[in-house]
Amino acid sequence: MIKERTKRQFIPWFYVAIPLGLLALLTFLPVINMFRYSVTNWDGVDPTRQYVGMSNYGKVFTDPEIFHTLFVSIYYFGGAILQIIFALFLATVLSYGLRGANFYKSLLVFPFLLNAVAVSLVFRFLFRGGDGLGPGGLDVLLQHLGLGRFVTQWTGNPHVVNFSLAGVSIWRYIGFNIVLFLGAIQSINPELFEAAQLDRANRWHQFRYIILPGIRRITALSVILAVSGSIAVFDIPYIMLGGANGSTTFVIATVKTAFNLGRVGLASSLAVVLLGIVLLVTFVQRTLFKDEQVDLV
Amino acid sequence: MRKRLVAGVVSSVLAASFLTAIGFTPAQAAPAGWCKQITVLTNRTDIAPTTFTKVYGPQFTAGAGNGTKVKFEAFTNYNQDVLTMMNTKNYGDVLGIPNSITPAQFPKFFSPLGKASVLSKTYRFINEGSYNGTVYGLAQTGNAGGYDVNLKDWKAAGITTPPATPAEFIADLKKIKAAEPDVIPLYTNYATGWAPTAWTNSFTGYAQGVDGQNIMAKDKAPWTAGKDAFIGDDLLYQAVAAGLTEKDPTSTDWEASKPLINKGAIATMFLGSWSVSQFQGAGPNPQDIGFYPIPVKDPKTGKFQTFISGDVKQAINKNSKCQASAQAWLKYFEQDSGYAYSQGGINPYIKGPNGESYTIFDKLGVEYKSLNPAPAGHDSDFANVQKAAGIPTDGTLEQNIIDTARGAKAGTEASIFADLNSKWATGVASLG
Numbered sequence: 001m002i003k004e005r006t007k008r009q010f011i012p013w014f015y016v017a018i019p020l021g022l023l024a025l026l027t028f029l030p031v032i033n034m035f036r037y038s039v040t041n042w043d044g045v046d047p048t049r050q051y052v053g054m055s056n057y058g059k060v061f062t063d064p065e066i067f068h069t070l071f072v073s074i075y076y077f078g079g080a081i082l083q084i085i086f087a088l089f090l091a092t093v094l095s096y097g098l099r100g101a102n103f104y105k106s107l108l109v110f111p112f113l114l115n116a117v118a119v120s121l122v123f124r125f126l127f128r129g130g131d132g133l134g135p136g137g138l139d140v141l142l143q144h145l146g147l148g149r150f151v152t153q154w155t156g157n158p159h160v161v162n163f164s165l166a167g168v169s170i171w172r173y174i175g176f177n178i179v180l181f182l183g184a185i186q187s188i189n190p191e192l193f194e195a196a197q198l199d200r201a202n203r204w205h206q207f208r209y210i211i212l213p214g215i216r217r218i219t220a221l222s223v224i225l226a227v228s229g230s231i232a233v234f235d236i237p238y239i240m241l242g243g244a245n246g247s248t249t250f251v252i253a254t255v256k257t258a259f260n261l262g263r264v265g266l267a268s269s270l271a272v273v274l275l276g277i278v279l280l281v282t283f284v285q286r287t288l289f290k291d292e293q294v295d296l297v
Numbered sequence: 298m299r300k301r302l303v304a305g306v307v308s309s310v311l312a313a314s315f316l317t318a319i320g321f322t323p324a325q326a327a328p329a330g331w332c333k334q335i336t337v338l339t340n341r342t343d344i345a346p347t348t349f350t351k352v353y354g355p356q357f358t359a360g361a362g363n364g365t366k367v368k369f370e371a372f373t374n375y376n377q378d379v380l381t382m383m384n385t386k387n388y389g390d391v392l393g394i395p396n397s398i399t400p401a402q403f404p405k406f407f408s409p410l411g412k413a414s415v416l417s418k419t420y421r422f423i424n425e426g427s428y429n430g431t432v433y434g435l436a437q438t439g440n441a442g443g444y445d446v447n448l449k450d451w452k453a454a455g456i457t458t459p460p461a462t463p464a465e466f467i468a469d470l471k472k473i474k475a476a477e478p479d480v481i482p483l484y485t486n487y488a489t490g491w492a493p494t495a496w497t498n499s500f501t502g503y504a505q506g507v508d509g510q511n512i513m514a515k516d517k518a519p520w521t522a523g524k525d526a527f528i529g530d531d532l533l534y535q536a537v538a539a540g541l542t543e544k545d546p547t548s549t550d551w552e553a554s555k556p557l558i559n560k561g562a563i564a565t566m567f568l569g570s571w572s573v574s575q576f577q578g579a580g581p582n583p584q585d586i587g588f589y590p591i592p593v594k595d596p597k598t599g600k601f602q603t604f605i606s607g608d609v610k611q612a613i614n615k616n617s618k619c620q621a622s623a624q625a626w627l628k629y630f631e632q633d634s635g636y637a638y639s640q641g642g643i644n645p646y647i648k649g650p651n652g653e654s655y656t657i658f659d660k661l662g663v664e665y666k667s668l669n670p671a672p673a674g675h676d677s678d679f680a681n682v683q684k685a686a687g688i689p690t691d692g693t694l695e696q697n698i699i700d701t702a703r704g705a706k707a708g709t710e711a712s713i714f715a716d717l718n719s720k721w722a723t724g725v726a727s728l729g
Contacts, residue, residue, distance in 0.1 A: 043684070045383050046402060129545025132481050132562045133553055156545035158705040242490050244696045245547050245705060259377045260691035262397045262684055 031275070038268035044258060049265070056269035066257075066270065069250045072162060073230045076249075079166030080226030084219070086170070087177030092207055094178070095185045105182070109175035116172075116235035123168050124240055127154035158246050165237050165247055172236070173229075177222055184215035217289065224285040228278045250274060330621030334366040337626065338379055338392035340609065345371035353634050361629045365622045386616040390623040391630075393609035394426070394434045399684070400676040403433035407612040408620060410435065410627070420631065421645045422607030424670030428677075435631050436607025439643030440569040441588075441655065441665070442499045443603055445576055448587040450480050450564035459589040459601070459661070463532050466592040470541040473564050483536050484554055484563040487546035487699055490692035493533070495567050497694060500529035502604050503593040507669045514671070514678040517722040520714035527714065528593060530698055533567075534710045537702035546699055555579035559586065571608065574641035574652070588655070590663050602664040605643050678728060686724025688717065 038056055042049035060066055090108060094101045111119065128136030135143075139151045154164045188210060196206050212219075234251040237243060243252040254274070258267030339345055346369075354367040372378040376395040382388040383395070383406060398406065403426075410416065410432045417423040426434030451457075451469070454476040460466040470482040486492030502509035505525050513519045519526040536542055543549060557563045559580030566572070570588055577583035590601040611630065613623040630636060637644040641652030671678055688694060694717070700706035701713055 043397070045380050045398065045406075047405060124548070124550075127548065129543075129548040131543040131545055131548070132484070132557050133548070133550060136548070153545040153547070155547040156705070158700070161547070241488065241547055242692075244487065244490070244693075245700055256689070256691065256693070259380070260689055260693075261687055263687070 034268045034271055034275075037265055038272050040265045041263075042265045042268075043262040044264040052265065056266045057273070059266060060269055060273050066250075066253055069248050069253045070231070072247065072249050073233065075162040075166045076169055076230035076233050077226060079170050080173075080230055081223075083170040083174050084177055084222050084226065087174050087181055087222075088219070090174075091178045091181035091185060092211060095182060095211075096203070105178070108178050111172045112175035114172070117239055119168065119172055120236055120239035123164075123236075124155075127164055129153045129156050155241060155245065155247075161241070161245050161247050165240070168236055168240075169233065180218055180222065181215060184218040185211055188214040220285070220289045224281060227281050231274065231277055330619060330624075331363065332365060332390075332619035332622045334368055335390040335617075335619050335622045335626060336368045336370060338375075338382075338389040339369055339371050340375035340393055342371040342373050345369045348639075353630065353636070356634070357626060357629045361625050361633070362622065363625070365619075365625070367626060386614075388614055390614055390617040390619045391611060391626055392614060393437065394612050396609075396690075397684075399680040400428040401681075403428045403612070404431075404615075406615055407433040408615050408617070408623075409433060410613070410624075419647060421605070421643065421647060422610075422667070425607045426610040426612070427670075429673070434610025434612040435627065436609070436645040437611050437630070438571070438608045438637035438640045439605050439645055440571045440608055441603045441605045441643060441658070442503075443570060443588050443590050443658070444565060444567045445558060445572055446587050446589050447558050447561045447564050447585050449582075449585045450477060450561050451587075453477055460592045461594055461601070463528060463535075463592055466532065467535050467539065467541070470536060470565065471539065474541060477564075480561065481543050481557075481563045482541045483565045483567070484549065484558070485533075485537070485542050485546055485695075485699055486549050486551055486554060486566065486568075487543075487692075487696055488549045489551045490696070492551065492566075492568060492692070493695035493699065494690060494692050495569065496529040496533040496698075497526060498529075499567075499569060499604075500525045500591065500593065502666065502668050503591055503602065504528055504596065507666055510668050510679050511671055511675070514675070514682050514728075515725060517725050518718040519721055520717045526717075530695070530714070531710070532592075533695060534698050534702045534713075537699050538710075542699070542703075546696075546703070559583075561585065570652075570655070571640060571642060574639075587657055590658060590661065595664060598664065600664050601658075601661050602666055603658060605665055605667050607645060608640075608642065682721065682724035682728060684724075685727035686720045688720055688724070 037049075039051060039053060040049040041052045094105055098104070126137040128134075128139075136154070138154060142148060142151050152160055155161050192210050193206060196210060201209070232251055233249045234255070237247040237249055238252050238255070241247050243249070243256065248256075250270070251274070254267050254270040257270060258264045337349075339349065341349065349367075349369045349371075354369070358364060358366050370389065375393070376397065379388060379392060379395050380397065388406075394403075394407070413423050413427045413430050413432050416432045416435075420435055422436040422439055423432055425436065426432055450473060454469070454472040456469050456472060460469045473480060473482040501513065503525055504523060505512050509525050513524075513526065516524070520530065521527055522531075537546075554563060554566065555576055556579045558566055558576050559582050561582070566576075573586060573588050576586045590603050593602075594600060595602045611627055613620065613627065617623055632646045632649065635649075637646070638650050638652055643651050643655075670676075683690065697706065698710075698713060701708045701710070
C-alpha cells in the first residue's frame, strides 16, 4: 500500500521534471549568476573578477545617465494606455458581428507577427528625414494630405523621437491586446446580450454594463503588462536608433553597459534592479486584483 | 584494454619522435597540431562567403595548408558574439581579437606567436598585438589616418589643396555649402554609432606627437584646447553647430551613404583609409573619391602627417588543438593571401604591396608615422583608463557631441569636455 502511495506522489514530479529542469537551467541559474556578478567588477570575459560589494547598486541610483532612462519609459507607458483604449474599442466593434470582421481581425493582428527587425527597418524608411536620401514615407503622405506643416524630424527631433517610437510600439502590439479582449468578450454568456437587447439597451449600455465589467480582469492584466513592458522596452529603439538621441531605455542602457563598456558587473546590478521593479509591479497587481469572481447576473 | 591503449599511444609517440630524430617524417600519421579542418571567425560578413570561402580557403588547402580545410564563421555582431563565445573554450581556431580585450588579457586567451623583437622585422603593427614583449595578434591590414572627399565637389567650390588647419577645414566646408547648396558638405553617419568614433580616435598623435596615446593615459584633462582628443571632437562640434552636416543625423544610412559620396551628393566623410575602396566601388565615379590627410600638420616639420595603425588583429585560440594548422593559416593569410592589398590598406607584411589609396599622400609628401608602444609594463594602461573612466567607445560620446551641437540636447561644448575630463581623470586615478 505504502509503495503505491509513494508512487502516486512521485509520478507527477516525474512528469514535470523536464520542464522544471529547463526552468532551473535557463532561468533560475542565470538569475543566481546575475546576482553574483552584480557584486563584482567583472568585464564579461576575464577569468578573474573582484568583489566590490554594493558599489554597483550605488552607481545605479546615483548616475543621472542611467536614472534618466527610467523617464523614457513614461512615453511607452502612455502609449500602452492609449493602445489598451484603442484595442478595447476595436475589439468591441469587432465583437458586434461586423461584416468582414475576420479580415479586419487578421489585418490588426498582423503587425504583432512581424519580427522587430522588420518593423524597425520599415519605420526607419517611414520616418526618414530626407537629406540626400529623399524624404521618408510619412513626410510624403503628410505633404499629399496638405499637412506639410506637421512634417518634422520624426527620429531626429529630440522632443518627438520618443513619441514616434512609442507610436511604433502601439502599432506593433495592439493586435495582441485585441486578441486578448476579443477572447474575453466572446467568453461572456451571449444570453446576457440577448436579454439586454430585449430590454432595449443600446450598444453603449451593453459595453458599459456587460462588456466592461465582464473583462475587468483582462483589462487589469493588460495594464500590469503595460507597466512592466514599458520599463523593459528594448528591441525597436535599439534596432532603429541604437538608443541615440535620448531614446535609450533602461534595458538598452543595461546592454550597452555590459557589452560596449565591458562592465558586466554594473550591468548585472541594473538587471537586478529591473527584476526588482517587475516583481514589485506584479506583487501590487496580485494584492490589488485578487482572483475575484465577476458575477454579471 | 586501457593499459594497452596507453602503451600503444606511448610507443607510437616514441616511434614517431625516434623517426623524426633520425630525419624521418611519418607520411600517414597527422603531425601534432595539424587538423583536417580549422575554423576561422571573422567580422567580414560581406566577403566571407565569397573571397574567403572560394579563394583563400581552397588556395590554403592546396598550398601551405597541406590539405587542411578552412571553415569561415562570419558574425555581424562580431565583438559581442565572440566575447560570449570566449567564455567557453570554443572560439574557433583563428579569430580576430575583439576590441574590448586588453593586452593584459591576451595570454589568457591566445597562443603566443613569437617575440616582438623578432616578428617586428617581418610585420608592421607588432606592438598593437603584443603584451610584455610577446606577440599574440597580427593585424589583418593597416589603415592610415585621413578622410574621404569627393574631389569633384571640393573642386567645384574652388578648393584644390587639402586644408592645413582645423579652421581651414571648417572654412572649406562652408565654401562647399555656399557653392553647392544641394551637397551635404560633411556626413557624420551618426546612426551607425561606430563611424563617428573616428573623430575621437583618429587624431591621437597629430598635435602631441608619437607618444600621444601614452601621454593621454596619464593626462587628467585630455579634452583641453590644443590636445589631440580635443581637436577632433571640437572639429566635429564646430561642423555640426555651423550646419555643415546632414539635417537629420538619426536617419543617416551607412550603406546608402556609399553611393551618395560616389556621385557627389556628399562631399566629405571622416573615416580611415579602409573606406576608400568601398566608396570607389559604390558607383560609376571611382576617380572622384580622394583621400585627404588630417588637417593638423606636424608642429615641428610643418608637413602633413598620417598615423598608420593595424586593423583587427588575428590571433590563435590558446585552447585549439590545431595549433600548427592555425599557424600555417595565419602565415598564409598575412603573407600570401593578398587581403591587405585588396582592401587598399597598408600591408602588415613588410615585404607585401600597399594598397592604392595613397597616391595623393605621396604627391603631398605626407609623413608616415606610427604611435609609440606603451612603456614596458604599461601595455594595458590606456585600455584600462578607458574602461575605468566608463567613456563609451561605441559612438555614444560622438552622438552626444552631435546632439548638443545641433541643439537637440541640453549642454554646451565646454560642459561636454568638462564631463569627459572628469571621467577620464577618474580613470587615470584608478591606475594608482
